[in-house]
Amino acid sequence: xxxxxxxxxxxxxxxxxxxxxxxxxxxxxxxxxxxxxxxxxxxxxxxxxxxxxxxxxxxxxxxxxxxxxxxxxxxxxxxxxxxxxxxxxxxxxxxxxxxxxxxxxxxxxxxxxxxxxxxxxxxxxxxxxxxxxxxxxxxxxxxxxxxxxxxxxxxxxxxxxxxxxxxxxxxxxxxxxxxxxxxxxxxxxxxxxxxxxxxxxxxxxxxxxxxxxxxxxxxxxxxxxxxxxxxxxxxxxxxxxxxxxxxxxxxxxxxxxxxxxxxxxxxxxxxxxxxxxxxxxxxxxxxxxxxxxxxxxxxxxxx
Numbered sequence: 001x002x003x004x005x006x007x008x009x010x011x012x013x014x015x016x017x018x019x020x021x022x023x024x025x026x027x028x029x030x031x032x033x034x035x036x037x038x039x040x041x042x043x044x045x046x047x048x049x050x051x052x053x054x055x056x057x058x059x060x061x062x063x064x065x066x067x068x069x070x071x072x073x074x075x076x077x078x079x080x081x082x083x084x085x086x087x088x089x090x091x092x093x094x095x096x097x098x099x100x101x102x103x104x105x106x107x108x109x110x111x112x113x114x115x116x117x118x119x120x121x122x123x124x125x126x127x128x129x130x131x132x133x134x135x136x137x138x139x140x141x142x143x144x145x146x147x148x149x150x151x152x153x154x155x156x157x158x159x160x161x162x163x164x165x166x167x168x169x170x171x172x173x174x175x176x177x178x179x180x181x182x183x184x185x186x187x188x189x190x191x192x193x194x195x196x197x198x199x200x201x202x203x204x205x206x207x208x209x210x211x212x213x214x215x216x217x218x219x220x221x222x223x224x225x226x227x228x229x230x231x232x233x234x235x236x237x238x239x240x241x242x243x244x245x246x247x248x249x250x251x252x253x254x255x256x257x258x259x260x261x262x263x264x265x266x267x268x269x270x271x272x273x274x275x276x277x278x279x280x281x282x283x284x285x286x287x288x289x290x291x292x293x294x295x296x297x298x299x300x301x302x303x
Contacts, residue, residue: 005247008222013215014133016096016174018143018167019183025142026094028183028207030056033090035212036138042089046079048098063088071102073128084135091135095142097168099128129176138219141177143167179215181207225254232258238266
């Protein structure tokens with residue numbers, strides 16, 4: 001373990017949208033995605049909602065990858081890999097809830113002890129979460145919420161209103177995302193979690209591409225791999241190179257080749273300097289006849 005200075009790195013946003021059916025999760029996700037990349041052809045929707053993503057084709061030429069009834073975590077992982085390989089900048093997973101329903105059904109069919117059987121379920125979901133967090137794309141995950149009705153007063157009358165409760169997903173899933181937006185039936189969002197502080201304390205608002213651009217600016221504000229490579233190449237001493245190495249330990253594995261190359265260059269440069277500045281003291285006597293005296297000058301030559 002080693003202490004280091006804190007530094008914000010550029011990142012790909014991992015965002016969740018949760019709400020009841022009809023709250024506008026897919027539509028809001030598409031608007032967010034367009035704000036993040038400004039290119040519909042770089043957006044892919046992993047669709048588990050019976051091709052509902054095609055309903056918004058009028059927005060632009062985004063890509064759709066239907067799961068066709070296969071909702072296990074391994075299928076989701078393969079779909080994310082396909083999107084990443086195709087060069088997508090934003091991946092929308094619409095939705096994650098079908099995957100969790102699939103795992104719950106799988107768990108219910110397992111024989112034996114229900115508690116110990118979770119050991120066969122949890123690692124599979126964890127693998128999917130790790131894939132989402134590690135993929136080099138922006139990811140927007142939608143999640144359905146359980147529905148309930150409350151009575152609200154409107155124009156002097158009490159009318160039932162649909163509200164969302166807990167998301168249909170593994171407990172604690174919100175901890176994995178940078179931002180979690182809750183969307184109500186008026187298609188308005190509020191941040192229930194926000195590590196960017198862009199929406200903390202903000203009242204309900206409608207998601208637009210501008211929302212995505214705000215998030216993109218936050219993502220781009222920080223240290224990048226290229227910036228660190230620049231610091232490595234500018235290091236003029238081994239002490240400076242070591243300082244860079246210690247400042248960004250989380251990047252060391254990715255930059256080991258760059259550190260090794262620069263270290264070799266510095267060592268080679270130091271050897272050249274030392275060989276050129278090696279001092280050999282050799283007496284050089286010069287005889288000068290001046291009047292009746294002979295003067296001996298002992299000088300030292302630096303070679």
